[in-house]
Amino acid sequence: MQEGLDMDEALADSEAFDALEGADRGFARAIASSTLRTIGRIDGALAGFLDRPISKIDPPVLALLRIGAGQLWVMDAPAYAVVSATVDAARQWKPASRGGGLVNAILRRADRERDAFTALPTSRIWPDWLADRLSAVLGPEGVESLAQLQSEDPNTDITVKSNAADWAEKMSAELLANESIRLPTGTSITDLEGYVEGEWWVQDAGAALPARLLDKASGGLKGKRVADLCAAPGGKTMQLCAIGADVTALDTSPGRLAIVEENLGRTQMSAKLISADAIEWRPETPFDAILLDAPCSALGTLRRHPEGAWRRTAKGLSRYPAIQTKLLEAAADMVNPGGVVVYCVCTPLPEEGVDVITAALETDDWSALPINADEVPGFEHALTPEGWLLTAPPADRQSPHIVSDLFFIARLKRN
Template identity: 40%
Template sequence: MKAPSRPKAPGRSAPRSTARPAPRGRPEDTAGLPARLLAADALDRVLRGNTALEDAFANDAGLEPRDRALAFRIVATCLRRLGTLKAVIGGLLEKGAPKSAPKVETILLVGAAQILFMDVPDHAAVGLSVDLARGDRTTAGFAGLINAVLRRLTREHVERLAAIDTLAVDTPEWMRARWVRAYGAERARAICEIHAFEPALDLTVTGDPAHWATELNGEVLPTGSVRVLQAGLVRALPGYEDGAWWVQDAAAALPARLLGDIGGKSVADMCAAPGGKTAQLAAAGAKVTAVDRNGQRLVRLKENLARLKLSADVREGDAASIQAGPFDAILLDAPCSATGTLRRHPDIAWSKRPADIGTLATVQGRLLDHALDLLKPGGVLVYATCSLEPEEGEDQITRILATRKDVKRDEIRPDDVPGIAPFITPQGDVRTLPCDWVRGEPERSGLDGFFAARLRKSG
């Protein structure tokens, strides 16, 4: 991961070149082209193939890590600012994007994102976009159009951006309306604002957080996670090969800690992949059973555990029906809409639909009921989702407490986890929002939106 970069601000951006791109064929013209090729391919797979962002980079074999990182940043920027980019491009195309060549719009999005929001020279953004078009038979005939549109954008970027309500267009209206109802207009606006910025890298460490914050030039957050701004390639960072830490958002690190002292206890991680919470449970001394229905994701979980020198009983299966236990404690981080993670996964804003919330809530209810059946009398269960939608969080707990008499809420207290007090709700649950933890500039601020509740079974 490269250092986060802020969108180019009007009045502060570099001088804008109006020169035509240099003739093709010179070495400097092809430098950086592989990254743009990958970016355009990945963005097309996300927007038109409904592929998840993390799965869209399958065609990067042999690409330099630096080029892959740049391609990922380009695509993530396109998705974070998709509404703005489409509005700007639409205003520059009198007849709209050609329907016969949908990749033309993709190339324009890639070029415009670099011009407006990334530290890329204008001539490189324009020239490489033209090269992209010329290299594909479906877009070659539109290379001149792409050149003209992007060159015009380099001249008119200030007025074009000023004419757009970016907070309105960069978040789907149905999501924004939901957040206004749940959290009020001011906090909903703050959520939308923070989504425009690339997040920092959060780590959970097995040793002294202060040591690793110094070693990695980061800072220790109030809850003990280490936040790193200028990380570079994650695998190359000190401590990675030694298994001293793993990547995990500060909010995602909270649910496992709410189980309390689990040393020597049997604990189930019911939807375990990719394994950050499993690692937390194992590092705390629990006898962990990790369950997930996705075999490929379990491969990654096992690789992470091996690197961290931790162990767990890993089982592939549906957590809603698997027979195991009974367990002293259970962590159920249920599959959800993941609307609390849009900063890290901006594709979710454009892939989810309102109907998905109800469908997922039904799945979560079934998982929660079955997980409680696998819990020993007197045992504790933490239910969590990385969703901002009440149906996937607070409403699930209200339902389960109303329908099961063998369960009660075990209210979360400020002394359960250092620094957690600001996130405890009046009901005794935990709710974090992406706009929480304002720590100076936006790149240093925020965390994933999470909900967590602790339940105890009658004994």
């Protein structure tokens, strides 16, 4: 985080992590991700135990305090093991070797005084400006539910090409009401049946909705010319291909488009791949339907990329609505009259979601195609009064409602 890397990049760069195998490797990754997901709340609680501001603690020592506290407070690991292993790490790791005494004292106190962590609002996991921003949108309860979701280990869902019920049974996994499959925690993806054969791909249950909603409103996409305008890494492209559409997948990033190609190769499907800016690019013949998964602040997927909360700034977020509006205008240029466009972003901020759609509907280009409850089994709770979806965590986590990453999804018809 201090070096501006995301967690996966940092782990990939680490020789120490590279040397780990099997359960040790999994545990090291779990420590890093649990700590990062809740780091603001951990720091808030640690601050009360320290005699100087957190910024004055030597970064290597602070890193050990954070991962020690993360294991105690978030992972609920046995205190004796956490304290001795972390103090040992301080002794063995030269940059932190002078901090062993402090690590020992603070982690013992962290074990005795767990209230220091639990008494803080869950939304302390984020920087204050972000918690305030989300709270203004979701309200005090909504923001705590989202923070709770983003504090937890994310589930792994997959989308299969077909026969979801059979695959769920074969994998002893849960078939969700929307036909996504939720894998048991700790499943090794690449060892699962059908991975090598490309019968399925990892895709959050919420992320699987836009392509299905496009299919449902277009009288079936099979054989139709469909564009996926911001395609990489290709989860939705693969869904459109599996439906049997004639797919053109666009992305500005050639590197990310190469991942779409790799994914299509594994799943033995094909699409026309174009590396271009969708705001500028135009097809020779308009498309029958378009999926627009626009670049966004991605605040709804922070449980998968928790370091993102600390890399974003209020100013950085303000650039998205103009880009999203231009992309939707470009989609209007590229789709046939009567053609359907599904717009989605993975953020709850209205300026990137409902406001973009409301403004589009004020032009002559679009009519609304509201989403019906029977099109989104398991996500009925997420329907907004306008007929869009906002897949914020349901208030009742025991309910049959599906808990997923947070997406805003709207559907429009070109006039």
